[in-house]
Amino acid sequence: MNDRTTGDGTRNTSGPTARHDRMDRVTQPFVAHRNLLFTVAYEMLGSAADAEDVLQETWLRWVGVDPDTVRDQRAYLVRITTRQALSQLRALGRRKESYVGPWLPEPLLTTPDVAEDVELADSVSMAMLLVLETLTPTERAVFVLREVFALGYDEIAEAVDKSQAAVRQIAHRARAHVAARRPRGAVSAAETRRTVEAFQQAVETGDLQRLLELLAPDVVLLTDGGGVVRAAPAPVVGADQVAQVLGRIADAMSLQPTQINGDPALIVRLGGEIDTVLALRVDDSLVTGLYAVRNPEKLSRLERATTLRR
Structure with missing residues (x-):
């Protein structure tokens, strides 16, 4: 020793x-x-x-x-x-x-x-x-x-x-x-969850009218493909335009509810594989922001939960 x-x-x-x-x-x-x-x-x-x-x-x-x-x-x-x-x-x-x-x-x-x-x-x-x-x-x-x-x-x-x-x-x-840039109206976790559930059902059933009722008139969809996969090169703005984009999801993809960054969100799967993470911003029970992450480099940590602490 x-x-x-x-x-x-x-x-x-x-x-x-x-x-x-x-x-x-x-x-x-x-x-x-x-x-x-x-x-x-x-x-x-x-x-x-x-x-x-x-x-x-x-x-x-x-x-x-x-x-x-x-x-x-x-x-x-x-x-x-x-x-x-x-x-x-x-x-x-x-x-x-x-x-x-x-x-x-x-x-x-x-x-x-x-x-x-x-x-x-x-x-x-x-x-x-x-x-x-x-x-x-x-x-x-x-x-x-x-x-x-x-x-x-x-x-x-x-x-x-x-x-x-x-x-x-x-x-x-x-x-x-x-x-000055925080959500316009305070929304409880339960209310956010109900809005996300209603949103998922509207997309899956192709209920365009219900989808338009859930989307704020000035809703913004951001799609991050990182130049690796297909994505909108600029923000999609407005309920009608965003609803048209979402209407193309249900045919080929499945939506799985989950918790992303502490909020209810959806994982979009294609052929069983994760294609997109769709996070929603909800203000006053309306979807005001949609964040679709498609860049494969950003989807690697979705098989296991990450522990965050303060």
Whole structure:
């Protein structure tokens, strides 16, 4: 054994046992907070694949830290994750500039407890993630850390490398921006579920009149094919136009109700295989937004639920 008493009576802690103990002290807090860190990164990026990359970078930096010197390990890990996500977010912005057609967040199959946490479900909904896309990277980081994860301004200031006064101003600006773009009317989870069920039935039965009753006059359909599969190159706007597109689904495809990003949604299958994830935004019991993700690269996490945490 390398961990043994030396001639002067001191303990040798440089051997495999000591290294193993240190690795345990590093690994345990990372594993304990991993779902939280993933949620932070995902809310900032809207991409599970990029969020996983951020977590890998976070781990590489965390493993070089002596955990015994860190007073608040959760805050420290969130700070590392935020900085890595900000860097990734700026790179992602450049990629989106050359993206073919509308860009939509990567949908996640979520566990029932996400829907039960109303604030978390709202923050990861497809509609909210699209609202967050309209913020600058720093605004998005500050909004997510403050409004979703309730971090103090001092912790956020360290994470985004700004003064506390600047962070307060950024938070105020981001809140106002998001508030102006939130759903028009508060809708309960039960009401959303009923609307989605009625929508599914109308599409499956080809009931055009019922479908038009459920669609808001200014409903918008966004289809993300990523240039890989067929998709509308621009938003489809208006109940009549959207209903025409939806009317072509029922003939060849089946609709499966599910929970996507904390909200009721539909998985569209073709020949038994997942073809599209269809998320709905419901305001005042009407469908005001439809988000159809068809890009195969964004459909890889739908076989198992993703655990999100605040």
